[in-house]
Amino acid sequence: MYRKVIFPVDLSHIDHLTKALATAADLAKHYDAEICYVGVTGTAPAPGAHSPAEYADKLAAFAAEQGSKHGVNATSKACTSPDPSIDTDKTLMTAITELGGDLVVMQTHAPSALDYIWAGHGDTIAAHADVSVFLVR
Structure with missing residues (x-):
């Protein structure tokens, strides 16, 4: 039923x-x-990685670790954005389409009053993706 699961991380x-x-x-x-x-990273150095290339390496290592740990075929795609704080949802939507994902699995948080002002990434992806989205609390 599903061929490619996309996991935003x-x-x-x-x-x-x-x-x-x-x-x-x-x-x-x-x-x-x-x-x-x-994963989405910025072009500027950040606490988690000094460059987009370093971030891509860390994401690839994470994917390899998860694949080995769970016995699944795991890959990674690092996406670069000039400003991830405002572009993450759009960047993830583009990646889902480009990768041919047919299921997105995402961690989400319990809803709060703040969600009426700013939707979480999971809410936005679920509302706009053309594929199934599984939000995990």
């Missing part, structure tokens, strides 16, 4: 993604699908 929040990572791996195993871990 923020490498600075890995410790909060345990349940979503396990869910994506379980679905990928069940459907013999690939998981592509997609």
